[in-house]
Amino acid sequence: MAVPASARLAEVVPLFGAEGTALSARSDDELMRLARAGRKEAFDVLIRRHQTSALKVAVKFLGEVAAARDAAQNTFVEIYRALPRYQTRGEFIFYLRRVLLNQCRMAIRGHRIKERAVESFAREPSVREALPPDDLLLELERRREVDRAIARLSEKLRETVVLRYTGGHSLEETAQILEVPLGTVKSRLFAAMDVLRAELGDFT
Amino acid sequence: MNPSAQFRELVRYVEGDLTQLEAQKLERELQASAPLRQELERVRQYISDIGSTPPDLGEVDLLAGVDAQLAKPKMSQAPRWRHVVGALAIGAAASLLVVVAWRPRDGEFRIKGTAPVEAAKWAGIEAYQVTRKGETQRIGHSVGAEDGLAFAYRNGGEQPFTHLMIFGIDAKGDVHWFFPEWRDAATNPESIRIAGSKNAVELREVLRHEIPLGTLKVHGVFTHRPLTVKDVEAKLRASGPLENVTDHVLTFEVHP
Numbered sequence: 001m002a003v004p005a006s007a008r009l010a011e012v013v014p015l016f017g018a019e020g021t022a023l024s025a026r027s028d029d030e031l032m033r034l035a036r037a038g039r040k041e042a043f044d045v046l047i048r049r050h051q052t053s054a055l056k057v058a059v060k061f062l063g064e065v066a067a068a069r070d071a072a073q074n075t076f077v078e079i080y081r082a083l084p085r086y087q088t089r090g091e092f093i094f095y096l097r098r099v100l101l102n103q104c105r106m107a108i109r110g111h112r113i114k115e116r117a118v119e120s121f122a123r124e125p126s127v128r129e130a131l132p133p134d135d136l137l138l139e140l141e142r143r144r145e146v147d148r149a150i151a152r153l154s155e156k157l158r159e160t161v162v163l164r165y166t167g168g169h170s171l172e173e174t175a176q177i178l179e180v181p182l183g184t185v186k187s188r189l190f191a192a193m194d195v196l197r198a199e200l201g202d203f204t
Numbered sequence: 205m206n207p208s209a210q211f212r213e214l215v216r217y218v219e220g221d222l223t224q225l226e227a228q229k230l231e232r233e234l235q236a237s238a239p240l241r242q243e244l245e246r247v248r249q250y251i252s253d254i255g256s257t258p259p260d261l262g263e264v265d266l267l268a269g270v271d272a273q274l275a276k277p278k279m280s281q282a283p284r285w286r287h288v289v290g291a292l293a294i295g296a297a298a299s300l301l302v303v304v305a306w307r308p309r310d311g312e313f314r315i316k317g318t319a320p321v322e323a324a325k326w327a328g329i330e331a332y333q334v335t336r337k338g339e340t341q342r343i344g345h346s347v348g349a350e351d352g353l354a355f356a357y358r359n360g361g362e363q364p365f366t367h368l369m370i371f372g373i374d375a376k377g378d379v380h381w382f383f384p385e386w387r388d389a390a391t392n393p394e395s396i397r398i399a400g401s402k403n404a405v406e407l408r409e410v411l412r413h414e415i416p417l418g419t420l421k422v423h424g425v426f427t428h429r430p431l432t433v434k435d436v437e438a439k440l441r442a443s444g445p446l447e448n449v450t451d452h453v454l455t456f457e458v459h460p
Contacts, residue, residue, distance in 0.1 A: 044267055051266045056257040065258060073269045080274060082406055084340045098403060106399040109366065146253040165254040171219065179402065186221060193215045194208065196250055 024049075028092035036083045043083075047076050050093070053167065054100050060166040061104045061158065063151050071103040078103070097167065097177045101159055108155075149199040157192040164189055210240070214247045326360035326402065328452040329370060329424030334410045346457040349417060352410040355382060357398060357424060364400030365426040365450065369436065370407075374458070375418025379440060382411050382422075386433050394430035415458050424452040 023031065023045045034042035054075060058068035078099050079086075086095070150158055163174045164185075175185040216222050217230050234240050331343045334352035347353070353372075359365050370383040384393035399405060425431065427449050 047267050047270060048265075051264070052262050055261045055264055055266075059257055059261065060254070065261070065264075069264060069266070069269075073266045073273065076266060076270045077273045078406060080270070102399050102401055102403075102405055105401075106397065109397060109399060142249075143253050143256060146250065150254065161254060165251050166257065168255070186219070189219070190212055190215055193247070193250065194212060197208070197211050197246075200250075 027090075029088040029090055032083065032086050032092060033088060035080070036086065043076075043080055046092075050096055051076075054096065057097070057162055057167045058100060058104055060147070060150065060162045061101070062107055063147060067107050071100065071107050074103050075100045091176070094173070094177045097163065097169075098179075101177075104159075105155065145200055146196065149196050152199070153192055153195060157188050157195065160185055160188040161192040161196075207243075211243060211247065214240075214244050217244075218247055218251065326358065327365055327424075327426045327450055328358050329368075329422070329454065330356040330358075330404055331422055331454050331456070332356070343454070343456055346459050347420070349415060349458050349460055350412075352412045353382065353422075354407070354410045355422075355424075356404040356406045357426075358402065358404050359398055359400050359426065360402035361400070363428075364398075365428055366397060367395035367427045367430045368398045369395045369425040369427075369431060369433075370422065371425075371436070372413075372415070372420050372422045373440075374415050374420050376416055378416075379437065380413045380415060381433060382413075383407055384433065385409075385411075392432045392434045394432050395425070395427060397430075398426075417458050417460060420456050420458050422454040422456070424454075426450040426452070 023034070023042055026034070026042070026045070028046060028049070031042040031046045035046070051072060054072040055065075055068055058071045059065055062068050062071060075096065079096065150161065153161065159178065160174060163169050163177055164171065167174075169177065171185050171189070172182060174189075175182045178185065213222070213226075213230065217227060222230065234244060331347075332340050332354040333343050333347045334340045334354055335348065336350060340354065343353075355370050357368055359368075368383065372380040372382065374380065383396050386393055396407075425436070431449075
């Protein structure tokens with residue numbers, strides 16, 4: 001039987017820690033429990049800890065920085081509002097990714113971002129100072145093509161390839177986030193790479 | 205080996221998915237073949253490009269935006285729109301309609317109906333009560349009249365529904381709109397958009413309505429197109445069926 005949220009609220013959480021542990025040194029689950037006990041600043045630490053990685057995944061998934069920012073922001077709001085029902089199992093990052101993916105999916109379905117994908121950030125050079133202009137242009141054009149190809153992938157292939165290569169999650173973690181078998185993740189990942197190769201050809 | 209199969213083998217190699225023997229064989233081939241090494245470089249380039257993101261993302265701070273959203277009033281006092289309905293209209297007459305009785309809190313969310321719509325098997329709503337003290341728990345058999353109501357939905361079919369309405373019909377036959385909210389009779393809001401998800405997706409607002417004591421039936425109406433509040437109200441008044449919908453019904457007793 002599931003533990004009622006009200007019962008979980010009664011967990012004893014040391015607000016300051018026996019040794020006065022800094023919030024930044026706390027685990028994700030400890031911060032969630034502290035936030036649930038009323039320490040909003042613990043949740044702030046969680047946001048700062050995970051916001052950049054959440055934005056990276058969202059921006060690759062959605063292809064727009066502004067949409068990614070909204071999705072990531074809504075993700076943290078949703079997580080905060082669901083604090084009473086969060087179960088501390090040492091899997092916060094997977095939970096965060098699942099909420100984020102849901103936000104991204106809703107954004108895509110709600111605003112047809114897919115069609116506009118990639119037009120924004122792929123133009124922004126990340127290697128502006130490292131390469132001479134022609135090489136820079138080629139690099140940017142190649143990345144833009146890759147991002148367009150990602151945007152054309154089916155949702156299942158895209159979320160797999162983005163979690164693995166943008167989010168940096170292992171195959172096993174990706175399977176856990178998507179709640180599918182490891183074999184499914186592998187087949188989706190390999191299929192996604194096949195599609196990218198077919199679409200991009202010898203572009204690189 | 206054709207180029208496509210070769211490319212996949214290289215991806216598997218990079219992912220550590222080859223057996224030791226397969227990897228050793230491939231490494232020997234890589235030593236001997238410049239084009240194969242180029243192809244491996246291409247795999248790595250793709251992976252690098254997929255991993256690349258705008259460099260200034262690290263400068264974005266979401267904290268202020270999150271705080272601003274959280275500062276918005278959490279409780280919404282949606283006025284009740286009274287429409288006496290003779291009988292529960294959404295029902296058996298609909299050819300594709302599935303009505304699912306409320307099941308105990310730990311019950312599987314799956315709808316066990318016979319609708320030919322695959323997504324119907326994996327769609328449903330969950331209801332939560334939020335006390336004045338802010339405690340939240342899944343509603344069992346009963347809910348306090350003064351408790352707020354919050355909802356979540358699951359929508360895990362292969363072709364998930366795209367829209368949802370949640371409303372309640374109280375013991376007097378009055379209709380209470382939860383999602384979408386209906387505040388202005390001059391407007392005609394549509395179903396809310398929903399995502400496909402095997403996990404419960406929480407709808408963010410806690411709603412407080414004046415609900416009389418007695419039985420409250422909460423309907424989660426899943427569709428592949430938006431319905432309007434007035435469409436549904438008209439059907440309810442006419443005791444007519446809503447077609448091509450999946451209706452998940454939760455039944456509670458409202459107590460003082």
